[in-house]
Amino acid sequence: MCKPVLAFGMAKNPNVDDAYAMSSPEEVKALYRTWSHSYDVVFSDSQGYQLPRKVAAAFVGAGGMGPVLDVGAGTGLVGGLLRRMNIKDIDGIDLSEDMLCIARMKGDYRGLYAGDVTQPLELIDAPYMGVVSAGTFTLGHVGPDALGHLLNIAASGAVFVISVNAAHYVSAGFEAALAEFGDRITGLTIRDVRIYDDRADEKHGNDRALLLVFRKASPDEHAV
Template structure:
């Protein structure tokens, strides 16, 4: 019998649909923080949280594609809350639950809609969700629905998908529905990372929902 391949970034980047994502993260949840995030110097969650706090972001916040709760942990250290988590993977959310930084955990596929009332959140954060093989720009409509007028968004978008997958076009098409759009290029991994993707970069995309 062939040995099952250990989940890694290449497997994540090659995902094809939500069921494939669920299977991957089911097998990765328990080791994600140590074998991936810590071992590779994954800095996106901390960068997103710091940018949100620096821009005056407050709660309640929705952590989109929260995974094991790395952004939530970073927000907690910065005194930002309350924070809710949403993710497709129940196994990843169980790891996040154990960290005690979330008010609520919402298992959902954002592309199918979130089970929350319109205008609930004062902010939206996300790290690692808008990347190869994951969620496309069409999710922004649902996030805007769940955000209050004036809500702050701080989202990481992999540089490799920003234009090719339509994020640039979508943000432009949103027009007056959003304000104060900014893009800040950042490394996804720390200097000296031995990850095969050590040189990958992201845009930290920040904007506010119009009043």
């Protein structure tokens, strides 16, 4: 069982603004310790959170297959959708043990790992044929540096579908970082999508994300 916790200093359910204001892994863990139990219903359902569905659909649409790593898997919304789309061997990684506890109870993942994707990764089931992420490359969370670590644990040809909050894309320098990857990635497309549907509150109803879809290039492509 996952124990509900009300973290010190947090007298209400966390919200998107709390999440955007995070500035350290410790703060992120404390936030999601409190948020994990209400996240699916009070946040995702009531705000009409659409990114997991859009990321999963883009992954399947790009020909993605398992084994696939869900980055910032949280309570497992992306993994649940991928499994229903017949994707096999779905692993997840997340900083928050409390979020992973909720995901684990749903039974959609092959493996769930606690870890920080801003650090070099060692995962026993790497290399992955796919890497997906919804809502994790966002303000107060994960910046472009993590993409290098994820490329290191992906197989040549692996399909990546990564959502990046549109405001974060600019402020965190994703454009320059992607350019620096040069021939390590191939076929990059960027799609501008709404994060929520019309159930969202007025403040965040028009928040947008960029869906980055690309493949890890093979060594042959590097050489060309």
